[in-house]
Structure formats: C-alpha cells, structure tokens
Amino acid sequence: MYEVMIMAAHKVVCWECGAEIEDAYVNLCPKCKGLLTVKMDLTKVQEMKPADLRKTPIGVWRYAPFMPVDPENKVSIQEGGTPLYECKALGEAVGVPGAHVKFEGLNPTGSFKDRGMTMGVSHAKELGATVVGCASTGNTSAALAAYASKAGMQCAVFLPSGKVAMGKLAQALFFGAKVLSVDGNFDDALALARKMHDEKKLYLLNSINPYRPEGQKSVLFEIIDQLNYHNDKFVDIPDRVILPVGNAANIWAVYKACMELKEAGWIDKVPKLTGIQAAGASPVANAFQGGSLDFIAEPNPETVATAIRIGNPISGKKALKAMYDTGGYCTTVTDAEIIEAQLLLGRTEGVCVEPASAASVAGLKKLRAEGIIDKDEKVVCICTGNGLKDPDTILANVPQPIPCRNEVADVERILKETA
Ligand code: F0G
Numbered sequence: 413m414y415e416v417m418i419m420a421a422h423k424v425v426c427w428e429c430g431a432e433i434e435d436a437y438v439n440l441c442p443k444c445k446g447l448l449t450v451k452m453d454l455t456k457v458q459e460m461k462p463a464d465l466r467k468t469p470i471g472v473w474r475y476a477p478f479m480p481v482d483p484e485n486k487v488s489i490q491e492g493g494t495p496l497y498e499c500k501a502l503g504e505a506v507g508v509p510g511a512h513v514k515f516e517g518l519n520p521t522g523s524f525k526d527r528g529m530t531m532g533v534s535h536a537k538e539l540g541a542t543v544v545g546c547a548s549t550g551n552t553s554a555a556l557a558a559y560a561s562k563a564g565m566q567c568a569v570f571l572p573s574g575k576v577a578m579g580k581l582a583q584a585l586f587f588g589a590k591v592l593s594v595d596g597n598f599d600d601a602l603a604l605a606r607k608m609h610d611e612k613k614l615y616l617l618n619s620i621n622p623y624r625p626e627g628q629k630s631v632l633f634e635i636i637d638q639l640n641y642h643n644d645k646f647v648d649i650p651d652r653v654i655l656p657v658g659n660a661a662n663i664w665a666v667y668k669a670c671m672e673l674k675e676a677g678w679i680d681k682v683p684k685l686t687g688i689q690a691a692g693a694s695p696v697a698n699a700f701q702g703g704s705l706d707f708i709a710e711p712n713p714e715t716v717a718t719a720i721r722i723g724n725p726i727s728g729k730k731a732l733k734a735m736y737d738t739g740g741y742c743t744t745v746t747d748a749e750i751i752e753a754q755l756l757l758g759r760t761e762g763v764c765v766e767p768a769s770a771a772s773v774a775g776l777k778k779l780r781a782e783g784i785i786d787k788d789e790k791v792v793c794i795c796t797g798n799g800l801k802d803p804d805t806i807l808a809n810v811p812q813p814i815p816c817r818n819e820v821a822d823v824e825r826i827l828k829e830t831a
Contacts, residue, residue: 421453422480424622427730436539437612439620447730448622449668450480457676462641469493470637472527472630478672479531480626487533487563491526492630494518496638496792501760506777510790512650513757513773514635517765517798521583524631524662524796525555531627532617533559541615542566547594547602548618549658549719550580551797556617557587568614570594570601575718577766577802597713598659599724619661620726628665629672635792636679646673649681651789656771656796657687657696657742658720660731666794667734683792685740686785687731688775690715690750690768696728700742705732716747716805719768719797741784745774751809753777754799764799764806772796 424433428446441448457477468474471492476483496514503511516524533556536544545568546556553569553576560567567589571581575597584591594601602618609616619625632653639648655663663685670682689697693713699706710723725731735742745753747767754770756777757763765773772793779785799806814830816822 423451424448425451437609437615439606439609439616447620447727450622450626452478452480452672454478454672454676457672462637462646462678465637470634472530472627474637475630475633478629478633478669480623481531481534481538485534485538486530487537487559488530489520489526489558489562491519491530492634494634496635497761497763499761502757502773505756505760506773507780507787508776508785508789508791510651510788511776512790512792513761513763514631514792514794515763515765516631516794516796517769517801521551521554521558522579522798522801523551523555524628524794525551526559527630528619528624528627528661528665529555529559529617532556532621532624533563533565535623536565536615536617537563539615543568543614544617545569545605545608545614546617547571547598547605548576549598549721550576550584550801551719552618553589553591554580554583554587557584557589560589561587566590568592568608570605572597572601572721575721577718578804579798579801598722599709602726618726619659625661625665625668625727628662629669631662631794632666632669633673636673646679649679650683650792652684652686652740652785652791653794654686654688654772654775654791655794656717656720656768657689657731658693658722658725658768660687660696660725660727662794662796663687663734664727664730667730667738670738682738685734685738686775686779687735687740687742688771689742689744690717690720690771691744691746693721693723694744695723696725696731697742697744699728699732700735705729705736707732715750717750717767717771718802719766720771741779743775743779743784745771745778749774749778751805754806755809757795758799763795765795766797766799766801767805769795769797
C-alpha cells in the first residue's frame with residue numbers, strides 16, 4: 413500500500429536539551445523540563461518530489477511522508493484542504509495587493525484544530541488510549557470531542573467557565589464530551605488537565621503533546637502546494653504568513669513545516685512568520701518587542717477574541733524562535749481593531765471568521781500602516797476559525813434586523829432610507 417510505504421520514521425526529543433524521550437506519556441523532558449518536539453527522518457522525502465504528493469487528495473494526510481503517524485491508523489473526518497483566497501478587495505483596502513486568506517474555518521469542526529487533532533487522536537489510537545482530554549478556549553475542545561467520537565474514545569474537556577464562545581461549547585456538548593467548566597482562565601484549566609494526564613487518568617491532547625503540531629504543519633504545506641510548483645520545486649512561496657497567537661503552537665508548527673521542506677530540498681525560501689496577539693493577552697508580543705527569547709506570563713488576560721485569551725502560552729518560547737529565525741515580527745492589535753478587521757474581511761471578501769482569526773487581518777493592516785510590511789509583499793493571513801463559532805460577538809457589532817410591514821412600499825421605504 414502506497415500510504416504505508418511512505419510513513420516516515422521519527423523520534424520524540426526534548427526541544428531544549430535534545431534528550432530522546434522513550435515514554436509516550438511524558439509531556440515535558442524528564443531531565444530538564446523542556447518542551448518536546450518530533451524529529452522527523454526525512455530520508456524518504458528527499459527521494460520524492462512535490463508531484464508525488466498529488467496522488468492523494470489535498471488535506472492533512474496528503475502530507476503523510478512528513479507526519480509521524482501511520483496512515484493505517486488514521487482517525488479522520490477529512491480535515492484540511494481548505495481554500496486559499498486571493499483577496500484583491502481586502503488587499504486594496506489595507507494597501508497590500510498581494511493579500512491572501514487561508515480560510516481554516518472550513519475544516520470539519522470549523523477551525524484549524526482539526527489538523528492537529530486527526531494526528532493527535534490517531535496517535536492516541538496507536539498507543540491504545542481509551543480516554544482523551546484537553547483544556548481549551550473552545551476550538552480545541554470542539555475538535556477533540558469530534559475526533560474522540562469518531563475513534564470511540566471517552567473525552568473530557570476543561571473549559572474556562574463563562575468564557576467560551578457559544579458555538580464551540582455547543583459542539584463539545586453535541587459530540588458527547590464530558591464538558592467541565594473550570595473555575596479560572598484557560599491557563600488554570602490547562603494546569604488541571606495536565607494533572608489528570610500526569611496521574612495517567614487521561615491522555616492529554618493539548619499542543620504540549622508534540623504530535624498535535626505535527627498535523628498542524630499541514631496548513632503551510634497546503635498553502636505552498638496551492639500556490640503551485642514547477643520542475644519538482646515549490647516556487648511560489650509567500651513573503652509572509654500571518655497568524656494569531658494564543659497558546660503559540662500553531663506558528664511553531666508552521667515554522668517546523670518550513671524547516672522540513674527546506675531540509676527536503678523542496679523550497680529555497682522561507683516566509684517571514686508574523687504573530688499577532690490581542691492587546692489584552694500579549695506575553696509573546698511583549699517578549700518579541702523587548703528582543704527576549706522567553707516571555708513573562710500575564711495573570712489576567714482579557715480580550716474579545718476569547719480563543720486567544722491566554723496569559724501563559726505553553727509554546728511561547730518556540731513561537732519566539734519561529735519569528736526571530738524567519739525575520740518575522742510580532743505585535744498586538746486592540747479589540748476594536750479585531751472587530752473592524754472581522755467586518756472588513758466579511759464585507760470585502762464574503763468570508764466570516766471568528767475574532768481571534770480576524771487578528772491576523774488586523775495585524776496585516778496595522779503592520780502595513782507602520783511600514784513593517786511592504787506593499788509589494790505576497791502575504792497569507794491564516795484565518796483560523798469560522799465566524800459562526802461566536803455569533804454573539806457578531807450580533808453585538810452589526811446593525812439589528814429592521815422591522816418591516818408585510819408590503820412592498822415599506823420595503824422600498826427601508827431600502828431608500830438605508831441605502
Ligand atoms: N485562532 C483560533 C481560532 C484558536 O482557537 C486558537 C487557539 C488560536 C488562533 C491560537 O493558536 O494557540 O496555536 O497559538 N485556540 C486554543 C483552543 C487555545 O483551546 O482552542 P495557538
């Protein structure tokens with residue numbers, strides 16, 4: 413079988429001290445407490461060409477040669493393969509004609525988390541796990557709940573009480589997860605979920621689990637696959653990729669994908685990875701602005717973009733490396749800028765994203781105005797989640813429905829008045 417043949421060898425290592433990790437249930441290095449990462453053996457990929465991937469439909473598993481899980485064990489609901497839009501009108505509005513949006517809201521559960529979860533839950537299946545769990549600001553829990561259902565596993569999700577957007581909460585409940593509303597914020601919920609994992613009461617599928625970012629690498633593979641290749645090389649590499657940063661694993665995953673493509677000899681150039689945080693939850697942006705390799709946790713993060721309402725991002729150090737190494741950038745946007753960008757994207761391109769996702773577009777606008785982004789750059793904003801996840805925020809920021817009598821004349825009156 414083609415898929416089995418291309419499964420890549422790999423090992424889990426400490427990202428800080430390089431120690432090899434044997435215990436599949438360890439989430440931090442037993443020697444130095446460092447974060448873990450997967451080291452892929454890309455020998456087979458080096459013998460392949462981008463065209464070989466196209467035998468498999470676009471989506472996370474097209475990139476199986478770069479993934480650490482045997483596709484034979486995959487738990488999939490056809491994640492990935494999301495559209496990459498060329499956004500002329502948005503580009504004109506923000507002064508970057510080469511603006512693109514990768515719309516991750518069209519994943520099966522409506523966010524990019526499905527990419528990591530197909531890999532994470534497939535690996536959990538390989539390990540024989542029967543109970544899985546995660547802490548979440550909402551999207552991770554929706555994704556895990558769905559994939560756990562598909563895999564027939566029990567699922568517990570730990571959510572910061574009162575701060576999860578309605579659509580995400582509805583999804584986790586709908587898929588039958590045990591939904592635990594934890595007193596505290598995301599960082600508190602994650603601490604509790606990690607205790608449960610450490611006591612081996614569940615298998616943790618937050619992005620501290622190194623298999624999760626492996627699936628999330630696929631968004632970068634797709635972007636450059638969609639931009640096309642020529643003579644066995646990907647040739648159209650964006651100058652910059654902009655992502656919202658919360659727990660900070662996704663920008664790290666995109667960085668890792670870039671490095672692996674380079675190692676495979678499939679690309680020569682790497683996009684400038686640019687992270688955007690909400691002004692009220694900005695430990696990584698503050699560290700970047702101060703030129704620091706590590707961040708200082710914030711005790712009380714607050715933002716309308718609840719998905720990235722995180723003060724102690726687990727992968728913050730990895731995210732900083734991703735931005736420094738690629739000549740990228742990191743800044744903050746205010747809640748008002750986020751809402752404005754959300755509406756702008758909807759009304760120029762017909763794309764409805766949730767507030768955290770709109771942070772990438774708000775960042776594009778801000779950094780162009782500040783001259784950090786050049787007008788001639790080809791930029792891809794990763795819009796991580798669907799706007800319907802958080803209808804309350806949309807309804808709080810748009811005009812209300814207009815009362816109308818059941819007659820043509822009244823409709824005409826209204827259309828004239830509101831033209
Ligand atoms: N955008 C959305 C829509 C998210 O849900 C998240 C994270 C991010 C961006 C940030 O990604 O954490 O990798 O930097 N959501 C997590 C969750 C925290 O629980 O759903 P990151």
